[in-house]
Amino acid sequence: MRAKIIGTGSCLPDKIATNDYLSTIVDTNDEWIQSRTGIQERHLVSSEAENTLSMAVKAAQRALLDADVLPEQLDLILVATVSSDFITPSTACMIQKELNACHATAFDINAACSGFLFALNTVDAYFQTGIYQTALIIGVETLSKIINWSDRSTCVLFGDGAGAVVAKASEEGILASLQGSDGTKGDILICKNRTNNNPYITTETNPDFLFMNGQEVFKFAVTKEPECIQSLLNQAKINASEVDYYLLHQANYRIIASIARKLKLPLEKFPINVDHCGNTSAASIPILLDEVNKAGKLEEGSLLLLSGFGAGLTWGAVLLKW
Ligand code: COA
Numbered sequence: 001m002r003a004k005i006i007g008t009g010s011c012l013p014d015k016i017a018t019n020d021y022l023s024t025i026v027d028t029n030d031e032w033i034q035s036r037t038g039i040q041e042r043h044l045v046s047s048e049a050e051n052t053l054s055m056a057v058k059a060a061q062r063a064l065l066d067a068d069v070l071p072e073q074l075d076l077i078l079v080a081t082v083s084s085d086f087i088t089p090s091t092a093c094m095i096q097k098e099l100n101a102c103h104a105t106a107f108d109i110n111a112a113c114s115g116f117l118f119a120l121n122t123v124d125a126y127f128q129t130g131i132y133q134t135a136l137i138i139g140v141e142t143l144s145k146i147i148n149w150s151d152r153s154t155c156v157l158f159g160d161g162a163g164a165v166v167a168k169a170s171e172e173g174i175l176a177s178l179q180g181s182d183g184t185k186g187d188i189l190i191c192k193n194r195t196n197n198n199p200y201i202t203t204e205t206n207p208d209f210l211f212m213n214g215q216e217v218f219k220f221a222v223t224k225e226p227e228c229i230q231s232l233l234n235q236a237k238i239n240a241s242e243v244d245y246y247l248l249h250q251a252n253y254r255i256i257a258s259i260a261r262k263l264k265l266p267l268e269k270f271p272i273n274v275d276h277c278g279n280t281s282a283a284s285i286p287i288l289l290d291e292v293n294k295a296g297k298l299e300e301g302s303l304l305l306l307s308g309f310g311a312g313l314t315w316g317a318v319l320l321k322w
Helices: 030-037 052-067 091-099 112-129 183-188 214-236 253-262 281-294
Strands: 002-011 016-018 041-043 076-080 105-109 134-142 160-170 174-181 245-248 303-310 314-321
Touching: 002 052, 002 112, 002 174, 002 281, 002 314, 030 253, 041 160, 052 091, 052 134, 052 160, 052 281, 076 091, 076 112, 091 105, 091 134, 105 112, 112 134, 112 160, 112 174, 112 281, 112 303, 112 314, 134 281, 160 281, 174 214, 183 214, 214 253, 214 303, 214 314, 245 253, 245 281, 281 303
Parallel strands: 076 105, 076 134, 245 303
Antiparallel strands: 002 160, 016 041, 134 160, 174 314, 303 314
């Protein structure tokens, strides 16, 4: 049995920060941001009540409704995030409590922007072994809390949000998948956790923010992601043109356009939400999938290829039948 996605949902905070608004905070402008990234605006949490858990729960409830599945029917909840509200309990366990998904096992996965794909692959592996049959998979980020809002090279790029899917063990669904990691290049995109001040160690306790070597990440993305997609297509013996939609991690419009060029495919096959969401890390692919699904673009049997890359470094791709 393989994982078949039977429902989607998403949640974006109401507050929209436009490029013009950001140019009142840091030395930037709409022209620079749009021409370098394709981003016009992003959603940001704007009250204490809005956080990783609240967005994840809303996205999850919408996906469950779409799938016509009750929380108590879930036997697995996986959350991909690098921005949990708590170190422990996991966001997945907190969602389980909020939904009253009393029969589920719940845990988080940290694979940064590849996290949703890694979670989907983990669910698929569990389904193949027969251990679980019905899963909720959520990608959620409140990246705005780990961004340095005085660093113009990163603060304009990211946004907050959540995307969720419900997957069921079925004869058909995921057709093939690939994932990988290269920890040796991890230092080009990092965010340190809290420092240790135990009785033996005295450390500066300044909060650490996300640091990124943008050009190195860009080079990695435009090389690794098309390679990964091509390997997956070869593995599945499918022509690039047979895939109906490529749902790629939404980090930068130029990265997506470069991948489309390398695969010699029209941009119409590459739905975009980076323009209005920015980079929402683990949430970007499930939010995009929900947008495409709710826009009525998917039919039974549509072929979708989901792919992304991120900190770690990590990358992955999943080919599935809708
Ligand atoms: N507004 C205006 N100017 C800015 C700016 C901003 N928001 N951010 C950086 N700049 C400036 C830089 O200071 C630099 O100025 P200088 O030439 O005077 O030193 C200039 O713009 C060029 O900076 P550079 O970093 O070379 O720009 P770039 O063309 O590489 O674009 C990124 C930067 C971040 C958009 C690009 O590298 C990128 O998209 N990388 C991948 C990021 C990514 O995908 N991250 C997510 C991984 S999951």
